[in-house]
Amino acid sequence: MTLGNIQHMVIFNLHAGKDTQEAEQFLTSSAEELAAIPGVEEFRVLRQVSVKTDFDYGFSMVFANQAAYDAYNIHPVHTQYVAERWMKEVSRFQEIDFAAFE
Template identity: 75%
Template structure:
């Protein structure tokens, strides 16, 4: 099993737009729920500032290794979040998972 740290990032847009109370609630609620899942390190929420992309927000987190990332993906809090919030409230997204190039 690969022991390299994994940086998991997702950029996305919300159904409710970017400058709304609902967007603020989604970002804060997501951070509280996801950052509390065991194995999640350095959870950060971002607002897009580049004119080169039309995504509005981003989440970034780090996992110690593939096992920690796999455990996060199947954790009940994560699976419930995806079903009850992400699928309903996110209009489009792009995920990327990176390890340090050595």
């Protein structure tokens, strides 16, 4: 078994609620900041449409390998974003990371 790229996903709710102007601003500015970090590929902002979960939004991105994912996690833009935006504006979340099964 060989593990390929890493699909990083986080689903979340915001203190600002769903479909608010504040939520839209958070999603837009987050995409601009996070997608620009080296190693991030295929960054997507997602909106929940299922009634089977109570999470409102998601971010999804791909990393070529574990080294790229590790570099993202310690990148100064990411760590500052987590401290100054994520921890203050996100009310709850779940993070999921999958490696492609090849």
